[in-house]
Amino acid sequence: MSTGDEDRVSSAIEWSIDEPPSPPTAGKTEEMAASTHLQSILAHQFAAIQSEQELLAVDEIKDKVKLLDHQLTAAHQAITSMGRGTLFADEVGLGKTIEVGMVLKEMDLRETHNTFLVLTPAQLAPQWQAEMTEKFDLDFVCNYDDEFEGFAAHDRIIASVDTAKSARFREAVLSRQWDVLVLDEAHYVRNEGTKRYELLEQIEYQEGFFATATPIQNEITDLYNIVDLIRPGLLGTRSEFKSRYMVDGEGTQIKNADELQRKLNRVMIRNQREETDIDFTNRNVRTNTFDPVAAEDKLYEAVTEYVRSNYSSQDAKHLVLLLLQKEVVSSPSAVLGTIDKWLRGEGAATLSRKEKDQLREIKTLAEAVDTTTKQERLREVIKTVHDRLEETRIVVFTQFRPTQDEIAASARALDQPVHVVNGDLSSVQKEAVVAEFEQDGGVLVATDAISEGRNMQFCNVMVNYDLPWNPMKVEQRIGRIDRIGQDREVHVFNLALSGTVEEHVLEKLYSKINLFTQSVGGLREILSRMEKSGADFEKEVFDRLRTADDHIEMENNFDEMAVDLESNQQAAEKMGDFNNEVFSGFELGGDAK
Numbered sequence: 334m335s336t337g338d339e340d341r342v343s344s345a346i347e348w349s350i351d352e353p354p355s356p357p358t359a360g361k362t363e364e365m366a367a368s369t370h371l372q373s374i375l376a377h378q379f380a381a382i383q384s385e386q387e388l389l390a391v392d393e394i395k396d397k398v399k400l401l402d403h404q405l406t407a408a409h410q411a412i413t414s415m416g417r418g419t420l421f422a423d424e425v426g427l428g429k430t431i432e433v434g435m436v437l438k439e440m441d442l443r444e445t446h447n448t449f450l451v452l453t454p455a456q457l458a459p460q461w462q463a464e465m466t467e468k469f470d471l472d473f474v475c476n477y478d479d480e481f482e483g484f485a486a487h488d489r490i491i492a493s494v495d496t497a498k499s500a501r502f503r504e505a506v507l508s509r510q511w512d513v514l515v516l517d518e519a520h521y522v523r524n525e526g527t528k529r530y531e532l533l534e535q536i537e538y539q540e541g542f543f544a545t546a547t548p549i550q551n552e553i554t555d556l557y558n559i560v561d562l563i564r565p566g567l568l569g570t571r572s573e574f575k576s577r578y579m580v581d582g583e584g585t586q587i588k589n590a591d592e593l594q595r596k597l598n599r600v601m602i603r604n605q606r607e608e609t610d611i612d613f614t615n616r617n618v619r620t621n622t623f624d625p626v627a628a629e630d631k632l633y634e635a636v637t638e639y640v641r642s643n644y645s646s647q648d649a650k651h652l653v654l655l656l657l658q659k660e661v662v663s664s665p666s667a668v669l670g671t672i673d674k675w676l677r678g679e680g681a682a683t684l685s686r687k688e689k690d691q692l693r694e695i696k697t698l699a700e701a702v703d704t705t706t707k708q709e710r711l712r713e714v715i716k717t718v719h720d721r722l723e724e725t726r727i728v729v730f731t732q733f734r735p736t737q738d739e740i741a742a743s744a745r746a747l748d749q750p751v752h753v754v755n756g757d758l759s760s761v762q763k764e765a766v767v768a769e770f771e772q773d774g775g776v777l778v779a780t781d782a783i784s785e786g787r788n789m790q791f792c793n794v795m796v797n798y799d800l801p802w803n804p805m806k807v808e809q810r811i812g813r814i815d816r817i818g819q820d821r822e823v824h825v826f827n828l829a830l831s832g833t834v835e836e837h838v839l840e841k842l843y844s845k846i847n848l849f850t851q852s853v854g855g856l857r858e859i860l861s862r863m864e865k866s867g868a869d870f871e872k873e874v875f876d877r878l879r880t881a882d883d884h885i886e887m888e889n890n891f892d893e894m895a896v897d898l899e900s901n902q903q904a905a906e907k908m909g910d911f912n913n914e915v916f917s918g919f920e921l922g923g924d925a926k
Contacts, residue, residue, distance in 0.1 A: 390438040408435035418541040422603040425841040440813035446512035453517040455493035470703035516537035519545040523555040622831040636661040663799040665699040750775030758780040790818040
């Protein structure tokens with residue numbers, strides 16, 4: 334047996350000792366049975382160590398996933414030497430999903446586990462499903478699928494945590510013993526006493542794999558709560574943990590760091606960017622606001638006035654008005670499409686005569702706009718890229734289908750190959766369009782239907798034709814080309830009209846959080862803090878716009894929002910620094926007293 338094998342067997346034995354003791358048994362027969370069971374566990378682990386030195390999954394996925402050294406090491410460690418559960422705590426952007434996927438694929442190939450439950454935040458469930466299918470050939474049903482029939486009906490499920498804890502599904506989730514439980518963004522369940530935490534405490538499973546880049550959100554007890562779900566008893570009781578590892582009960586100071594490190598090393602894997610051999614490229618962002626022509630300016634003012642005068646929080650109309658306010662800075666075509674539907678009585682509440690007159694006036698103004706400022710600026714970008722590069726490859730993102738049609742027609746006029754992808758296409762069709770774009774070059778005009786789950790590292794130029802008000806959506810777009818595997822500098826062009834809500838979002842809000850240099854994890858933390866206060870980012874933007882009586886008041890409204898956002902960022906950065914200080918202290922072997 335090699336030294337490494339001895340260490341892993343030793344680790345397995347130590348782990349079983351760390352588990353909470355079994356309840357007292359009534360007789361020697363039960364004691365012998367328990368002893369035999371323990372020996373069986375250790376024998377199984379020893380056999381696994383001997384047989385799994387080489388992971389079968391590597392050959393199976395090598396043509397679909399370019400595994401990085403730290404990902405392979407993490408997956409191998411989780412399978413062979415981490416006991417019954419692992420916390421993947423890599424920094425943002427290092428591929429924790431790949432590491433977990435490798436583990437699941439290995440289990441699938443070895444046929445050692447049959448039932449998998451993957452719990453994620455709601456917005457990430459479809460992305461997880463796509464990655465497991467496309468990269469690992471693992472078929473999961475998602476709770477958003479039409480064929481989803483509940484947690485008792487399928488053996489491999491990806492679902493949102495909130496769906497699993499709901500009154501409708503909670504009993505079914507808890508009625509089964511799952512072979513494997515995966516929890517993404519584990520810090521969302523860090524607070525004991527919440528329904529999320531209670532669900533995770535009660536789920537029965539053999540092995541658990543949790544993932545989060547920021548185990549500590551507010552204080553070090555967050556880390557305790559997460560680890561105790563994976564490996565109950567490893568860190569003692571909550572009071573023992575506070576007494577042993579927290580200075581004077583304060584949540585942001587630790588003591589006995591060496592001992593805590595040894596404990597955490599049995600359950601947690603954490604890689605940092607500087608420790609990997611990944612060469613992350615630079616992101617070059619050009620953000621310019623352009624003066625709209627007079628016809629565009631009149632259209633914007635008319636739409637904004639209509640929105641302000643007809644808004645009511647008492648009905649659902651605010652949703653369609655928000656849509657119209659976004660469309661007006663995208664294209665006149667987008668505005669016309671919506672207004673024509675409303676005037677036909679589709680997709681809106683009953684309109685008064687005054688509202689209809691206002692909409693007809695807006696329609697006339699939209700039809701008067703011939704060539705838009707953004708069309709002209711986009712053509713300049715395309716020509717510049719084409720002149721400087723041997724082959725043009727540009728991804729242009731818009732939120733709206735009529736705008737997409739406009740962009741595609743404008744790009745074709747420049748004699749460029751044009752590829753169009755949107756929500757009407759199936760996953761297979763989207764992949765085919767992206768493959769054609771990679772092969773033929775030209776311009777890919779995309780809606781946010783592919784802002785997640787599609788990797789396009791072969792392209793390094795992106796244009797945000799219109800800007801989502803939610804910065805996470807902007808980052809998701811950029812993440813299609815600025816990700817692991819990109820070997821060139823990434824160029825992002827933002828097109829915005831001066832004097833509009835786009836300009837305020839860009840200059841007042843995105844600049845405050847340094848959006849275009851911010852990590853995904855950082856953005857999530859900043860926005861989650863805003864959501865805790867009862868505000869939704871896009872709704873907040875909309876409310877600041879519609880409640881302003883004049884331009885000066887609108888400036889003040891956005892200034893106030895920027896101050897709040899900056900405060901959220903500072904709080905998130907402070908906690909991020911604490912996370913890094915804690916883990917850096919472990920790596921340096923420090924032992925704060």
